[in-house]
Amino acid sequence: MTHYRSAGTIPPKRHTQHRDADGRLYFEELMGEEGFSSDSSLLYHRGVPSALVDSTVWELSDQSRTPNHPLKARHLRLHDLETGACPVEGRRLVLGNNDVRIAYVLTGTEPSPLYRNAIGDECVYVEHGSGTVETVFGVVAYRTGDYVVVPRATTHRWVPAEPSRLYAIEANSHIHPPKRYLSRFGQLLEHAPYCERDLHGPVDLDALVEGSRDEVDVDVLVKHRTSAGIVGTRMTYATHPFDVVGWDGCLYPYTFNIDDFMPITGKVHQPPPVHQVFEGWNFVICNFLPRKVDYHELAVPVPYYHSNVDSDEVMFYVGGDYEARKGSGINLGSISLHPGGYAHGPQPSAIEASLGADYFEESAVMVDTFAPLDLGEGGRAVEDPAYAWTWAGRGPDADGTDGGPAVFSNS
Incomplete structure (x- = not known):
């Protein structure tokens, strides 16, 4: 220190x-x-x-x-571990x-x-x-x-x-x-x-x-x-x-x-580095907390789709109601892994639903790494196989069976 x-x-x-x-x-x-x-x-x-x-x-x-091969987004349910x-x-x-x-x-x-x-x-x-x-x-x-x-x-x-x-x-x-x-x-x-x-x-x-x-x-x-x-x-x-x-x-x-962290907000959506709390060699730790959100009259409060080309992004959802993930299966105790080389962002319906919001009640701990992350045995044990396809609403074997394509709702 x-x-x-x-x-x-x-x-x-x-x-x-x-x-x-x-x-x-x-x-x-x-x-x-x-x-x-x-x-x-x-x-x-x-x-x-x-x-x-x-x-x-x-x-x-x-x-x-x-x-993480073949490359895809992952959802891990830690409370099931x-x-x-x-x-x-x-x-x-x-x-x-x-x-x-x-x-x-x-x-x-x-x-x-x-x-x-x-x-x-x-x-x-x-x-x-x-x-x-x-x-x-x-x-x-x-x-x-x-x-x-x-x-x-x-x-x-x-x-x-x-x-x-x-x-x-x-x-x-x-x-x-x-x-x-x-x-x-x-x-x-x-x-x-x-x-x-x-x-x-x-x-x-x-x-x-x-x-x-x-x-x-x-x-x-x-x-x-x-x-x-x-x-x-x-x-x-x-x-x-x-x-x-x-x-x-x-x-x-x-x-x-985490409650002693003072969130930095702006007129339009702020990038993840404003949420950073710690750093180590080749990784950073950020936290997203309840906060007032963007106050431009045309602001879109949820994140834009983004491709963090140098990093894998790990979000651990620990409190509140994470607006951008509605319809994805993400809940408290969830981890999402969004790897470098893949654009990700809110569920489609969450964008319109967020317009006009002035406050988000959500808490998450994020780790961004500058080298690719592998799945540990604990992560493999609690993976939700449907998550990667939730933006499209359908995907091959998304239910983890051999029964063919599955269809999802983005609502």
Whole structure:
């Protein structure tokens, strides 16, 4: 993140001795990005953070991907997807490429194992639910509508207070606010649709330290890369990773709630970049929220047909009534995938129906990728085979059978 925080006890000068009341030296860990040439934080541990006593294979869930071939738009019904209850191990892969993966899980109320993603940052959208994420930096509370941003290689665990629907965007890079929102020193600018007041970092570090004081031989699940692809390792540490007595810096987990995003509107329909909230390497994250719409007397409020020639577009429909998709089968909990190389837009009847509207009550999270997305096994399991033909009203085998063409209504 772009602004400085500190918690717990730290020495007056970095990289100097820091001792407890009995004179024992704390162990300093520098956690930094981009070869220590970008954001970093300094953490002070009671135990040695590299004291590993075992390392074994952690078998990940199915990470296989199937190309979107033949090319067509896809509709995936996530609320029909059966998942495990663990916020980490229960995730099922929905879509992915070599830059970013999208997974989904409906959790129970049991805490996850300790977990670290060593591949990239995670941005987990909380479709529904509440709880906390315990991390080496402290506790981050989450609620419905939050993005939970967890930096790469941060040891943490999810502790749901209630069953939670989590939409996990797992990057191969870092995730941060768009550069155009930031000053050259990293402050969010006046034209940005959110500011630092909307970002909520970790608290309650002392409680985690005390709770982990006597634990030994602690397992941490680590997702990482090899030449064979994405794999998992179960690392066993001599002491608990939550033994951090203090830290400071500009790298830490935080939440941002979708309701704190201030939509940018205009006299005519605005392009998707005005809805952007975060970006990573080769992808962006946007959100579409309830808002006043275009006020030109001849405005067409729903999107024009568009061909985003460089991107695949993924929309996750999370609230309200999405005007442009009426008649397509899209509903809450749906994902639409509109691939590059294919023009898409509203259902035909939605265009006339939108004329004269001054407000849209709709919420969606969008991920645009600059490399093609494959279908994960979870996405394949809940695909609506009729979706690609809904603009035409008919299509071959649209009902998923061998019974010939099917006919659809665009109303």
